[in-house]
Amino acid sequence: MDERVPRISSMQKGRITKYQPCPQIHLPDRQWPSRTITTAPTWCSVDLRDGNQALAIPMGIDEKLAMFQLLVQLGFKEIEVGFPSASQIEFDFIRRLIEENHIPEDVTIQVLVQAREELIRRTFESLHGAHRAIVHLYNSTSPLQRRVVFGLDKPEIIAIATRGTQLVKELLPTLPGTEVTFEYSPESFSLTEIEFSLEICEAVVDVWQPTPEHKIILNLPATVEISTPNVHADQIEWFCRHLRNRETAIISLHTHNDRGTGVAATELGLLAGADRVEGTLFGNGERTGNVDIVTLALNMYTQGVDPFLDFSEIDAVRAVYEKCTRLEVPIRQPYAGELVFTAFSGSHQDAINKGMAAQDPEPGALWQIPYLPIDPKDLGRSYEAIIRINSQSGKGGVAYVLESEYGYQLPKAMRIEFGKIINRLADETGEEILNRQILETFEHEYLKPRGPFQILSFRTVQEVDLLNHETVECVARVSHEGQIHELRARGNGPIDAFTRALNQTKLVQFTVRSYSEHALSQGAEARAAAYIEIQNDKGESYFGAATETNIELTSIKALVSAVNRSVRATRKETDSTYDKISV
Structure with missing residues (x-):
């Protein structure tokens, strides 16, 4: 037996008693399965706070500024810029944004704060001079947090939320000239009894007194993803249908990715009635990450929905992100990964090559290329990397490289002959064959005089x-x-x-x-x-x-x-x- 494989498994077998399934929501007349996403939600980037706190080396002020400017360029109108009461660097960064006029008129900054008096007051100090701001208040509500962390019962947890809300309301006059929107999150919404989530949110709404013209944001975070996406959608639809004065609230999603289905859960949550999404570029966040807004937005784009975010230079976005976060976007990350528009398989290459030849060249024509759900050019990517060659490749891929890169239009039968030559080369090297090597092989085999x-x-x-x-x-x-x-x-x-x-x-x-x-x-x-x-x-x-x-x-x-x-x-x-x- 391989010594690296444990000899005794610690996983339970048969009937699993250590874990239990997430409770289902009784919603026999659920509506979300028959709906379609037709408009983009309000996007709020939390890269500078939720994403930043998940970094082994958090961003410094200059890096946060570069990230903020990138988010503005991409089209984000709401950006969570920090937790100003948590540290001096967070506070100083927000002051720099305001004092150096880095915040465009149409962009709202968001600040996060726990429902504690001293933290709320410090948060308001950071916002002096801002044109508009979202004050995002939260406290934990799940049974486990109530029992293990706080030792408090439901009324006491509600009291924390309503006292914090009341203090935020009382401090509004200290920010003259600032348009303040209030956001409340029952942290661990996904783990909280759905009826209690509704109860505490309505208690907060009663204190804040929102109107259809000045709405409250009720953020329902899947702080830990513990259910299949359909259960999350049921939670959101149940909440939206039972919330009093729904027209006075913006329902926001903040989905994590513990089960690897954060994108799907968010999409179904939008179908269920949510209006807003908080997430990060490329899904950076605690544990397995926050929901990936790049993937969400471009998923909508491929369905004919304008996401109102501009990823037409995706490589440049990735470069800034990687420099600021010191993280690497995986090569198979949807849309942005180095290899997501690359085919090695021979049958895939052949289909792509034929699809490219048949594609209507008119701007705005329906995109119909096998294996490519989005036009790489829409993201600033070039076609040259779509087909790359290794031992799994076929004649179509080799022919595509020769034609698209070097102009050689090989006859169909010759593609088979030369494809075998390249496959033999790939077998000999055991490596990917670069475009330059394909050209050199073609020249060596056909164009350079060799023979009697x-x-x-x-x-x-x-x-x-x-x-x-x-x-x-x-x-x-x-x-x-x-x-x-x-x-x-x-x-x-x-x-x-x-x-x-x-x-x-x-x-x-x-x-x-x-x-x-x-x-x-x-x-x-x-x-x-x-x-x-x-x-x-x-x-x-x-x-x-x-x-x-x-x-x-x-x-x-x-x-x-x-x-x-x-x-x-x-x-x-x-x-x-x-x-x-x-x-």
Whole structure:
């Protein structure tokens, strides 16, 4: 047995008594399953507080300022900037934002505070001079917190919340010129009896006395995610349906990701009636993190809903985030990860390649590309990284790289041939094959003269007989293993004539099966690419390729390339491609 694997399991088997399922909500006529998200919620970033407290090395003031400016650029209108009563750096950062006029007129800062008198007063001191602010008050409400942490019963927990609310209300005159919105969170809402959550929130509402014009924010945090997303949705819908004077409240979600379903729980919570979402960029937060607002917003975008957040330069967003937080966005993170728009699988590559060719190029046209639910260009990503090559890749991916990066449009059958060459290279190296290596392999295999035949000179003369039939005579000098041969033959075109001339030497016997060409560039000195497939006297097919400014010479060089590849294969001169290219 592997010594790293424990010999005795500590997990319970059979009937699990250590854990119990989350209580279900009785809601037989639930409405959220039949709803659709059609508008974006109000977004509130909590990167600067909830996200920051989860960092091994918290952000300094300069880093927090850079993050704040990024959030503003992305379009956040509500940003939680700190817990000013928790530390001096938190307090100082908020003062710097206000005093140095970093807060745009249309952005509301949010500050977090526990329902304790001295902390509330310190919080108000931090807000002097702000145009608008959300004061976010919270206290823990779950049975476990009531019993283990506070040793208080329900009325005493309610009293903490209402006293804190009353003090916030009394302190409003100390902030002249500041538009204050009040937010209350029954912390651990997800673990609190639903009836008690409603009771304490309504007690707070009774003290605050909101109106439809000046609403209260009731934030219902899944501080610890303990249920499947559908149960969370039931909790939110039940709360919204039973709350008195619902029109005076903004229902806000603050979902954590302990079960790995924070995004799903938030989406279902919005279907259930919530209006607002608190979360972080890329899901940074305690334990497994807060809900990822980037994923949420772009999920909506792919469904045709404007999220009112701009992630059109997602790599730049990721760079600022990683610099400020010292965290790395995983390579498979939805939308932002390095590899999320990359296909290694051969069948995926082939489908993407064909989808790209068929996609309507008109701006705003319906996006329909297999395996790509969003256009990478919408996020500032380029197509060059969509298809990358390893041993799992196929002909479609290799062809896509050659065409999209270097302009080579390989015939379908040639894609199969060259795809096998690249697969062999990937097997030899055991590594991903870079685009540059694909090009070098293509040049080494097809474009660089290797083999017994070398074309030294070539010219053609067109002739017309008495019946007005056009023929072409080719005159060529060819080197075969160092010996010079003067060749001359007639055909219906340059390729046919040169094929007849080579076959007359008896040095090689073949027929031409296919030919294609295309321009590689524009202008007077435009280069062309030609591809020729031949079949040798053993019935085996081989491709050749060449590039030149003279299309006639290009086709002849492509023919020589194919002949040389056929001869080398017959002689089993199958050297390692890996040894011929830079790695």
